[in-house]
Amino acid sequence: MSRKSKGKVYLRGLIELSNICRKDCLYCGIRCSNKKVTRYELSDEQVIELSRYAMDNGYGSVVLQAGERCDGNYIERISRLVTDIKKIRRGGSVNALPLGITLSLGEQTREVYKEWHICGADRYLLRIEASNPELYSKIHPCHTEPQQKMHSYKTRLEALYNLKSLGYITGSGVMIGLPYQKRGDLDRDLEFFTSFGVDMVGMGPYIPHKETPLGKLSFGANSSLPPDDGDFAGYSAEQRLLLSLEMIRRLRSLMPQINIAAATALEVLDPDGRSKAVLAGANVIMPNLTTVEMRRHYQLYEGKSGVMDDAESTGIKLESQMERVGAKIGWFEIGNPEKFL
Ligand code: 5AD
Numbered sequence: 001m002s003r004k005s006k007g008k009v010y011l012r013g014l015i016e017l018s019n020i021c022r023k024d025c026l027y028c029g030i031r032c033s034n035k036k037v038t039r040y041e042l043s044d045e046q047v048i049e050l051s052r053y054a055m056d057n058g059y060g061s062v063v064l065q066a067g068e069r070c071d072g073n074y075i076e077r078i079s080r081l082v083t084d085i086k087k088i089r090r091g092g093s094v095n096a097l098p099l100g101i102t103l104s105l106g107e108q109t110r111e112v113y114k115e116w117h118i119c120g121a122d123r124y125l126l127r128i129e130a131s132n133p134e135l136y137s138k139i140h141p142c143h144t145e146p147q148q149k150m151h152s153y154k155t156r157l158e159a160l161y162n163l164k165s166l167g168y169i170t171g172s173g174v175m176i177g178l179p180y181q182k183r184g185d186l187d188r189d190l191e192f193f194t195s196f197g198v199d200m201v202g203m204g205p206y207i208p209h210k211e212t213p214l215g216k217l218s219f220g221a222n223s224s225l226p227p228d229d230g231d232f233a234g235y236s237a238e239q240r241l242l243l244s245l246e247m248i249r250r251l252r253s254l255m256p257q258i259n260i261a262a263a264t265a266l267e268v269l270d271p272d273g274r275s276k277a278v279l280a281g282a283n284v285i286m287p288n289l290t291t292v293e294m295r296r297h298y299q300l301y302e303g304k305s306g307v308m309d310d311a312e313s314t315g316i317k318l319e320s321q322m323e324r325v326g327a328k329i330g331w332f333e334i335g336n337p338e339k340f341l
Contacts, residue, residue: 009283009327010259010335011318012102013054013062016290016298017042021067023106023150024141025129026225027175029209029299030067036211038297042290044081050289051085051099057315058331061100063125063286068106075112078105079119086120090332100334102171107155110162117166122336124163125202127173128156131192132185139178139214160196169336171200171259176247177240178206179217179228186247194254199337200284201255203247204263205240207301215302241269245280252281257338259284268303275325284335287318 018041019030030037042050047064054062062085064078082101090096102123103116113124130136133153140151149155163170174189193201208218216223232243248260262282266273274285288295322329 007283007327008330008333008335009278009285009322010061010330010333011059012100012261012284012286013050013057013059013289014264014286015042015047015050015062015064016288016295017047017064017066017105018069019067019298020069022070023068024147025151026139026141027178027206027209027212027214027301029211029215029301031212034211037299040294040297042294044077044084046291047081048084048088050291052088054289055088055090055099058329059099059287059289060330060332060334061102061123062289063102063104065104065125066106070108070112075108075115078103079115082116082119082121097332097334100336107159110166113159113162113166113168117168121168122334123169123171123200125171125173125200126156126160126163127175127202128160128189128192130174130178130181130185131189135178135180135185138180164197169199171202171261172196172198173202173204173261173263175206176203176244177232177235178230179214179225179233180230181206182231186243190247190250190254193251198255198258200259200261201251202261202263202284202286203244203251204265205244205269207265207268207303209299209301237269241266241273241276244269245276248277248280248282259335259337261286264288265301268301272321275321278322278327279325285318285322287315 019037020039020041021030021032024031024033051062085101086098088099101121102125103121104125130139136153141147160172208215210219213223213225217225217228244266251260260282261284262274262277266277319329
């Protein structure tokens with residue numbers, strides 16, 4: 001067992017702000033071409049209320065996640081929300097610590113990232129999805145301009161370097177068990193994390209969604225895409241779980257100091273997936289705070305766990321799950337990677 005897994009696990013209250021997305025990633029259930037999705041946006045009041053809930057219940061941080069948008073009103077809205085969330089204090093006391101704020105809002109310009117950082121965003125999560133540019137192009141639209149431009153590997157990488165140089169605690173991640181993916185791609189992903197010098201990683205199993213072109217491949221439905229010639233085609237849920245846990249284990253031994261999140265996607269494969277991830281070396285859990293009613297519409301993949309839980313039952317479940325694997329929850333702690341302490 002790694003050093004981290006015996007230690008503390010930090011909580012990030014996940015707020016899924018909106019499922020409106022301009023992108024069309026071939027694996028994602030909320031891609032703009034999926035017309036079956038009911039699109040929603042939480043109100044400012046709802047976001048502030050959920051953040052206050054996170055603060056009152058001892059989650060040291062919140063993560064604001066949403067589909068990708070870049071219109072001016074939206075950018076301003078995020079700036080306002082970040083500023084307002086930073087003002088929330090436990091028990092209203094001015095001396096109390098503010099919440100940590102992580103943003104997971106996709107690719108934006110350097111100026112936008114800078115503005116949000118100045119407003120108070122501490123951390124940013126932007127998965128590279130697949131560090132091999134060839135695999136990246138196979139899982140993103142690459143046939144037509146401007147879609148091709150919008151889904152470019154180069155832009156994604158530039159965005160990550162911008163975040164890092166602006167001083168964000170920067171996180172990235174990949175999907176594990178993707179169609180067309182080879183074992184060597186996963187080795188390369190680990191090398192990417194170390195050479196980039198990520199501060200946090202959120203990586204989890206790929207889970208097919210039947211309303212997506214990649215998902216159709218796995219469900220044997222008609223798909224415009226070439227057949228899956230990857231090493232993990234036909235893998236069972238258990239094999240995918242083991243592969244993901246193995247990646248966490250390998251990463252933890254390569255990067256002992258960073259924050260590694262137990263991806264919620266793991267729970268789709270195994271109700272105990274998150275605990276197993278903690279045993280493998282994960283030290284961050286992101287309980288979903290989004291209201292049950294909205295959460296139904298934020299299905300990046302199928303069978304998303306906790307869909308019927310409310311925030312309160314999630315907290316209780318978590319405490320006992322962590323107790324069973326001997327991990328302690330860092331209640332009320334921001335839980336930054338050690339180099340930022
Ligand atoms: N299976 C697993 N993870 C997915 N994501 C999107 N679609 C899927 C899927 N079908 C992940 C992407 C994205 C994160 C928010 O969700 O890696 O970065």
